[in-house]
Structures are given as structure tokens and as C-alpha cells.
Amino acid sequence: MTLSIKDLPQEDLFGPGNAGCRGCGAAIAGRQAMKALGPRTIVSIPASCMATLSGSNQRTAWQVPFYHTLFEIAPAVAAGIRAALDAQGIRDVNVVSWAGDAGTADIGFQSLSGAAERNDAIIHVCYDNEMYMNTNGQTGSQTPLYAITSNQRKGKQTCKKDMLAIMLAHGIGYAASASISHPLDLIAKLKKAAARRSFSYVHILTPCYRGWGIPTDQSVAVARKAVECGLWELYEVEDGVRRRTYEPSFIPVAEYLAPQGRFKNLTADKIQEMQDAVNRYYHREEGKA
Amino acid sequence: MSVMLLTGSEAAAYAAKLARIEVLSYYPITPAFPAMERISKFIEDGELNTEFVRVECDHSALAAALGAALAGSRTFTVSNSQGLLYMTEVMYHVAGLRQPIVMAVANRALSAPHSRFPEHGDAISQDASGWIQLFCENNQEILDTTLQAFKIAETCRLPVMVNYEGYIQSHTQEEVDVPEQKAVDALIPFNRIAALDVNNPQGINTVTGPEFYMDYKYHQNEAMEGALKVIPQVAREFAQVFGRDWQGLVEGYRMEDARHAVVAMGSLVSDARIVVDALRNEGRQVGLVKIRSFRPFPAAALRSMLSAVDMVTVLDKNIIFGAGGALGNDTKAALYGYRSLPVKSYICGLGGRSVGTREIRQMIDLAENRVEQRRDYEWFGL
Ligand SMILES: Cc1ncc(C[n+]2csc(CCOP(=O)(O)OP(=O)(O)O)c2C)c(N)n1
Numbered sequence: 001m002t003l004s005i006k007d008l009p010q011e012d013l014f015g016p017g018n019a020g021c022r023g024c025g026a027a028i029a030g031r032q033a034m035k036a037l038g039p040r041t042i043v044s045i046p047a048s049c050m051a052t053l054s055g056s057n058q059r060t061a062w063q064v065p066f067y068h069t070l071f072e073i074a075p076a077v078a079a080g081i082r083a084a085l086d087a088q089g090i091r092d093v094n095v096v097s098w099a100g101d102a103g104t105a106d107i108g109f110q111s112l113s114g115a116a117e118r119n120d121a122i123i124h125v126c127y128d129n130e131m132y133m134n135t136n137g138q139t140g141s142q143t144p145l146y147a148i149t150s151n152q153r154k155g156k157q158t159c160k161k162d163m164l165a166i167m168l169a170h171g172i173g174y175a176a177s178a179s180i181s182h183p184l185d186l187i188a189k190l191k192k193a194a195a196r197r198s199f200s201y202v203h204i205l206t207p208c209y210r211g212w213g214i215p216t217d218q219s220v221a222v223a224r225k226a227v228e229c230g231l232w233e234l235y236e237v238e239d240g241v242r243r244r245t246y247e248p249s250f251i252p253v254a255e256y257l258a259p260q261g262r263f264k265n266l267t268a269d270k271i272q273e274m275q276d277a278v279n280r281y282y283h284r285e286e287g288k289a
Numbered sequence: 290m291s292v293m294l295l296t297g298s299e300a301a302a303y304a305a306k307l308a309r310i311e312v313l314s315y316y317p318i319t320p321a322f323p324a325m326e327r328i329s330k331f332i333e334d335g336e337l338n339t340e341f342v343r344v345e346c347d348h349s350a351l352a353a354a355l356g357a358a359l360a361g362s363r364t365f366t367v368s369n370s371q372g373l374l375y376m377t378e379v380m381y382h383v384a385g386l387r388q389p390i391v392m393a394v395a396n397r398a399l400s401a402p403h404s405r406f407p408e409h410g411d412a413i414s415q416d417a418s419g420w421i422q423l424f425c426e427n428n429q430e431i432l433d434t435t436l437q438a439f440k441i442a443e444t445c446r447l448p449v450m451v452n453y454e455g456y457i458q459s460h461t462q463e464e465v466d467v468p469e470q471k472a473v474d475a476l477i478p479f480n481r482i483a484a485l486d487v488n489n490p491q492g493i494n495t496v497t498g499p500e501f502y503m504d505y506k507y508h509q510n511e512a513m514e515g516a517l518k519v520i521p522q523v524a525r526e527f528a529q530v531f532g533r534d535w536q537g538l539v540e541g542y543r544m545e546d547a548r549h550a551v552v553a554m555g556s557l558v559s560d561a562r563i564v565v566d567a568l569r570n571e572g573r574q575v576g577l578v579k580i581r582s583f584r585p586f587p588a589a590a591l592r593s594m595l596s597a598v599d600m601v602t603v604l605d606k607n608i609i610f611g612a613g614g615a616l617g618n619d620t621k622a623a624l625y626g627y628r629s630l631p632v633k634s635y636i637c638g639l640g641g642r643s644v645g646t647r648e649i650r651q652m653i654d655l656a657e658n659r660v661e662q663r664r665d666y667e668w669f670g671l
Pocket residue numbers: 026047048049050071072099100101102103104129130131132133134135140
């Protein structure tokens with residue numbers, strides 16, 4: 001069954017009034033995700049842009065319970081919420097820990113791994129802007145190779161840690177990648193995650209204009225190029241069965257990389273290196289873009 | 290009621306069971322783990338209907354407990370020493386969010402050097418965290434105080450630590466009167482407050498500017514000050530039902546006509562009672578003030594206990610480096626400006642160094658025989 005935009009609820013359970021920057025990819029992801037998750041959802045977000053933009057003083061941009069938690073603990077908090085709901089016999093509520101790439105893959109990794117191994121009935125969403133944006137854009141494990149960050153002016157020299165592979169190594173039942181450029185795909189995946197009574201992991205690419213050095217109106221377009229060039233594969237693994245959920249058109253990776261300020265130092269051979277890697281991954285002919 | 294032979298760990302576990310905790314979360318550490326395992330056994334044996342979150346670290350243990358408390362469940366955890374330090378960030382957060390989590394702490398010395406032996410340094414490290422901290426002198430008090438802790442926590446909307454020393458208390462059996470479930474249910478009924486509730490969505494811990502932060506902190510501190518009334522009130526209610534009166538904040542032992550008061554908390558108190566009895570038999574006018582509530586610090590109650598004595602000796606099983614013992618410092622601060630009294634402060638029993646009746650008596654003698662301490666505090670038993 002393919003989802004249509006007509007099937008989505010009109011109401012926005014996250015979005016209006018949020019304090020994100022123009023074109024904030026994380027906020028777009030939040031709005032899309034809530035179309036899938038619905039009003040009976042509790043969201044816990046650790047220190048990050050998303051926590052900051054979600055509300056201040058007596059305002060909140062969420063129409064569902066939202067708790068801004070500590071940096072390391074969103075999955076553990078979510079596990080505790082789930083335990084309390086179980087103890088009270090409340091069975092129809094989605095419990096979501098929603099963290100940035102640092103709150104997921106770096107400082108938050110221990111509690112995430114714990115919740116995944118225990119197979120707690122929560123959904124962990126990583127919204128990935130590939131840097132520590134709330135503290136000005138430093139390098140983290142999700143920063144891609146060669147990207148310039150606020151504390152690595154010459155670009156990162158190691159690869160992006162493959163979080164989906166790591167999460168799948170926990171033996172979890174559902175894991176998926178997503179992108180704000182493909183909202184129906186993203187929403188369908190979160191619906192699948194919400195329908196399960198076990199741990200699910202969804203990793204969303206959410207460009208950030210400041211960190212990436214792109215115009216504010218290009219977040220969605222750049223995310224789409226990441227998918228179309230093959231660098232950001234959209235797929236899911238459901239009970240061990242892997243499925244690519246969108247076939248990219250394989251535009252040259254240069255079309256994705258070149259417009260971004262964070263890749264401005266990339267030489268032609270480095271771009272070719274990345275193109276070759278994509279070609280190898282998708283078993284495409286050498287040299288062909 | 291039935292009298293059982295219980296360790297301090299078991300006493301804490303029985304209290305958690307009697308309180309009908311809904312969610313339990315802990316991460317193993319010595320010497321707290323027997324209390325943890327005992328509760329898990331209650332759950333596995335079907336004697337306790339509690340959700341257990343088996344976390345991967347101490348920090349997550351308190352985080353999971355916090356999530357459960359925010360979602361409205363009565364929640365319990367256990368820890369000590371390195372576990373408590375690892376939790377510290379969450380400790381402050383729980384208190385700021387005013388969540389009534391109860392934690393049993395089997396006090397143990399902090400590393401380095403590595404030690405697994407008792408002292409109060411771990412609890413003292415959390416003195417500014419916003420947790421109510423109660424100290425117990427024996428296993429009966431551990432059980433009774435843990436039960437009272439739920440009522441105190443849920444009344445004040447503040448987290449409570451129930452402290453007892455590793456091994457000396459956690460692993461030593463004593464006779465403990467275990468109350469009837471029905472009587473406990475009547476004393477500590479659970480009034481559910483869920484901050485995270487899909488039927489009443491709220492934003493929790495939104496970014497707070499200078500226009501609000503200080504006011505939150507004021508109210509948090511007012512709640513702590515309010516606990517100075519609630520703790521004795523709960524102790525009285527408890528005494529009415531169970532006949533055991535732990536007195537609330539402080540307890541004076543043989544303080545009538547005392548000239549010299551010994552101030553202490555935790556396991557030192559039960560030994561100090563024996564010493565005071567012996568000294569009284571010798572005609573010496575020595576009394577004991579037990580500090581039961583270390584946070585909030587009962588300055589006014591302590592002052593009135595000490596209103597007629599000529600000198601005070603404070604025993605501390607902790608050291609704040611470069612500043613002295615926590616209880617010594619707080620006692621001096623409480624008295625300052627009210628009475629000009631010699632207050633002798635001893636650091637003793639760190640990392641399991643033995644302090645029994647003999648050592649307590651030696652400190653009392655030292656305090657009486659030496660007019661000036663070499664420093665504001667002295668080390669005893671090096
Ligand atoms: C224990 C702790 N260490 C450091 C910080 C500072 N800090 C807050 S948010 C953040 C970066 C968040 O990065 P990420 O998770 O990628 O989310 P983003 O802000 O990029 O959306 C850091 C380092 C903190 N709040 N708590």
C-alpha cells in the first residue's frame with residue numbers, strides 16, 4: 001500500500017511556533033514525523049538544536065507531551081516512560097526518543113545501545129545534520145569524510161560511522177534511513193515503527209544551512225540530491241529483510257557536494273574517489289556517473 | 290507485623306516492596322547490589338508487580354527512573370559511590386524537575402584510591418544537588434525511613450536519598466520489624482501525578498531564560514525548606530501507626546543537662562549512644578545529637594538542641610578537601626551569630642577505617658582535654 005499525501009492528517013502536532021532557523025531540516029523532519037506518530041505520542045529530546053527550538057519559557061512547539069532531557073539519556077528516559085506506561089496499563093502510546101547525531105551516535109550511544117539490546121518498545125529517531133550544530137557545528141562521528149566543520153577547517157579525515165549497521169547488529173526488528181526530501185517514505189517508515197511493540201531505529205538526513213554552507217531555501221533540495229546521487233540510500237530492514245525503498249537516479253555526486261560550503265575544498269580527484277565508491281556500492285560501471 | 294533477621298540491604302528491599310514501587314531501575318555496584326538483587330527476586334517470585342528497566346549504566350538507571358517518574362509512576366533506585374558520582378548530572382536534573390524518586394544509598398568511599406569500604410563521601414558529594422538526604426543508624430531505621438521517604442518525596446515533590454553505610458549496615462543482620470502491607474498502604478497511599486500525559490500535553494524543561502530560572506530555583510529551595518516541616522510530620526504519623534518514633538530531623542539522646550554534645554549521623558550514632566551511656570555512668574554530662582536529615586540541614590532544630598551545652602564535638606565520616614567535614618562545617622554555620630561555643634570537628638572512619646565505641650570515646654576525651662584544635666578540624670585515627 002503506497003501512502004498518498006491525501007491520507008495524511010491536516011493538523012501539525014509539531015512545527016508552528018518553533019524557534020528553528022529558516023529551512024531547518026530538523027524541524028521539517030519533526031513536522032513530517034508527527035504526521036505518522038499522531039497525538040498519542042510522548043517525545044523526549046536531549047540537548048540539541050531540536051530541544052532548543054522546541055520551546056522556551058512557557059511556550060512549546062509540540063502539541064504532544066515533550067520533554068527536553070539531558071544529552072546522553074533520551075533512550076533511557078524513553079525506556080523509563082515505557083515502563084511506567086506498562087505499569088499503568090497504558091498500551092496505545094508511542095514513546096519516542098528523538099536525538100541529533102551526537103545525542104544518538106556519540107554521547108548518547110551508550111543509552112541507545114542499552115535500549116536497543118533490551119528491545120524496549122520505543123522508537124529512536126536520529127535527525128542527522130552531520131555536525132554538533134547547537135554548539136556551532138563541530139565534528140562528530142556522523143560528520144562525513146572531508147567535510148569542513150567549525151573545529152576542523154581542513155575537513156574531517158575519517159569516515160562517517162555507519163549507525164544503521166551498528167543498530168542492526170543489535171538484532172533489532174526495524175531500522176530505516178529516511179530523508180526530509182522524501183516525506184511519504186519517511187512517514188511510512190515511522191508508521192511501521194509505531195505499529196511494532198519493539199525497538200525501532202529511524203535515521204533521517206536533515207540538512208542544516210549553517211553547518212553545510214547552503215542557502216536557507218535549499219535544505220530539502222540538497223537532501224534530495226544526497227538521495228539521488230546515491231550517497232544517502234533510502235532503505236529499511238524489517239525483521240531481517242532489507243529493502244531499498246527508493247531507487248536513485250544517480251546524478252553525479254558532484255552535484256550534491258559542489259554547492260555545499262563544507263565541501264568547498266574538495267578536489268576533483270576526491271570527488272571522483274567518492275563517485276567511485278558510490279559506483280562500487282551500487283555495482284555500477286566504473287567511471288559512469 | 291513480623292520480626293525478621295534482615296541486613297540493611299534487605300531492609301531497604303522490603304521497604305521498596307511494601308511501598309509497591311511500580312518501576313525499578315538500577316545498575317549493579319558494591320555494596321548496594323544485594324538490595325537490588327533482593328527486589329529483583331521479589332519481582333521474579335511474583336511477590337511484587339514492578340516493571341524493571343535493566344539499564345546499561347548508573348547514569349541511565351537514574352534516567353530511566355526519571356522517565357518513569359515523569360510518566361507518573363512510583364519509582365525506586367539503589368546506588369552508591371562511583372555510581373552516584375556517575376549519576377550526578379541526572380541527580381540535579383531530577384531535583385530541578387521535582388520528581389519524587391526514592392533512592393537507597395549504601396554509602397561507600399570514592400576513588401581514588403580505589404576503595405570498597407564505608408564512609409559518607411559519596412552522599413556528601415551530592416549535598417548541593419537538591420535531594421533530601423536522610424541517614425539511618427540501624428536496619429530498622431533503614432526500613433522505616435525508606436517507607437517514610439516515599440511520603441516525604443511525594444508530599445514535597447522532591448527526590449529523597451536514604452543513606453546507610455556499606456557493609457556496616459548493608460551486610461549486617463539485625464532484627465527488623467516488618468510492617469503489615471495494609472498498614473503501609475494506609476500510611477503511604479499513592480497520589481499519581483504524571484507530568485508526561487498524552488491527555489494533557491505539556492512541555493517539560495523548555496529552555497529557560499533569566500526571567501524565570503531564578504524563580505524556579507527559589508521554589509525548589511522553598512520546597513526543601515518545607516521539608517523541614519514535612520519530615521518530622523511524617524515521622525510522627527509513622528510513630529502513631531507503628532510505635533517507632535525516629536523524631537524527624539534531629540534526635541537528642543541524653544541531652545537533658547548535657548554540657549558536652551556529640552553530633553553525628555549514620556552508623557556512628559548507634560555506637561555513640563553506647564559511649565554516652567557509659568560516660569553518663571561515670572558522671573560525665575555528655576549527650577548525643579543525631580542528625581537524621583542532612584539535607585535539608587536542620588539548623589534551627591540543631592541550635593535548639595545545643596542551646597545549653599558548653600561544647601560540641603562533631604564526627605564526620607567525610608572530608609571536603611581543604612574545608613573540613615561537612616557536618617562540622619554545617620554545625621558551625623548553624624551556630625554562628627547565635628552562640629559562641631567551642632565546636633571540635635573530627636574527620637574519622639574514612640574508607641572503612643574502624644570507628645567503634647573506643648574511638649568515639651577517645652575523640653570525646655581529646656575534645657575535652659585540648660582547648661584549641663590544631664586546625665578548624667582534625668583527623669582522628671591516622
Ligand atoms: C553533558 C553535556 N555535554 C555537552 C553539552 C553541550 N551540547 C549541547 S547540544 C550539543 C551538540 C548537539 O549535537 P547533535 O546531537 O548533533 O544535535 P544538533 O545540535 O546538531 O541538532 C552539545 C555538544 C551538553 N548539553 N551536555
